[in-house]
Amino acid sequence: MRIAVYAGSFDPLTNGHLDVVNRAAAVFDRVVFAVLANPRKAAPIFTTDARLAVIREAVAETCPPAVRERIDVESFDGLTVEFCRKVGAGFVVRGLRAISDFESELQMAHLNRKLEPGIDTVFFMTAIEHSYLSSSLVKEIALFGGDVTDMVPPSVARRLAERTASL
Numbered sequence: 001m002r003i004a005v006y007a008g009s010f011d012p013l014t015n016g017h018l019d020v021v022n023r024a025a026a027v028f029d030r031v032v033f034a035v036l037a038n039p040r041k042a043a044p045i046f047t048t049d050a051r052l053a054v055i056r057e058a059v060a061e062t063c064p065p066a067v068r069e070r071i072d073v074e075s076f077d078g079l080t081v082e083f084c085r086k087v088g089a090g091f092v093v094r095g096l097r098a099i100s101d102f103e104s105e106l107q108m109a110h111l112n113r114k115l116e117p118g119i120d121t122v123f124f125m126t127a128i129e130h131s132y133l134s135s136s137l138v139k140e141i142a143l144f145g146g147d148v149t150d151m152v153p154p155s156v157a158r159r160l161a162e163r164t165a166s167l
């Protein structure tokens with residue numbers, strides 16, 4: 001069984017992430033959305049549990065059954081390669097939007113392979129219509145009251161609206 005881990009902060013999940021996971025599910029038998037519990041980036045807008053909940057809802061609401069049945073959603077703390085070992089994954093999936101992503105992704109792929117030579121990174125080029133999306137900009141737009149409904153799945157839009165209404 002070919003198992004891949006789709007690791008990320010997913011704070012929040014965007015339509016770009018969903019595009020990547022749908023395409024990865026066409027290649028791998030099982031794709032595990034692996035939500036990093038404590039991202040070192042700016043303070044997360046959603047807790048780990050909220051990020052897991054929106055991803056599970058988004059997969060249920062937007063992915064076709066043949067894709068849905070291949071996807072699991074879990075959180076992890078520590079090294080991505082350790083999590084891969086835990087779930088028996090031989091691959092890490094990452095999305096590439098532009099050349100600007102490439103340098104840091106290449107470095108991460110090499111380092112992950114140095115840490116665990118049995119694990120390979122597979123890149124999917126994010127669909128052109130989502131290539132300008134990033135979680136951090138979606139977060140910023142939402143926090144300043146902008147409309148992000150075309151950029152994120154409904155589960156995220158709902159939670160962002162609740163979150164920003166309470167600020």
Ligand code: PNS
Pocket residue numbers: 007008009010036039078079080081107108109111112
């Ligand atoms: O969505 P992001 O923030 O771009 O995802 C980055 C992520 C979670 C894939 C990366 O930070 C990561 O793998 N973190 C876990 C710790 C780890 O394994 N670090 C070494 C990477 S070479």
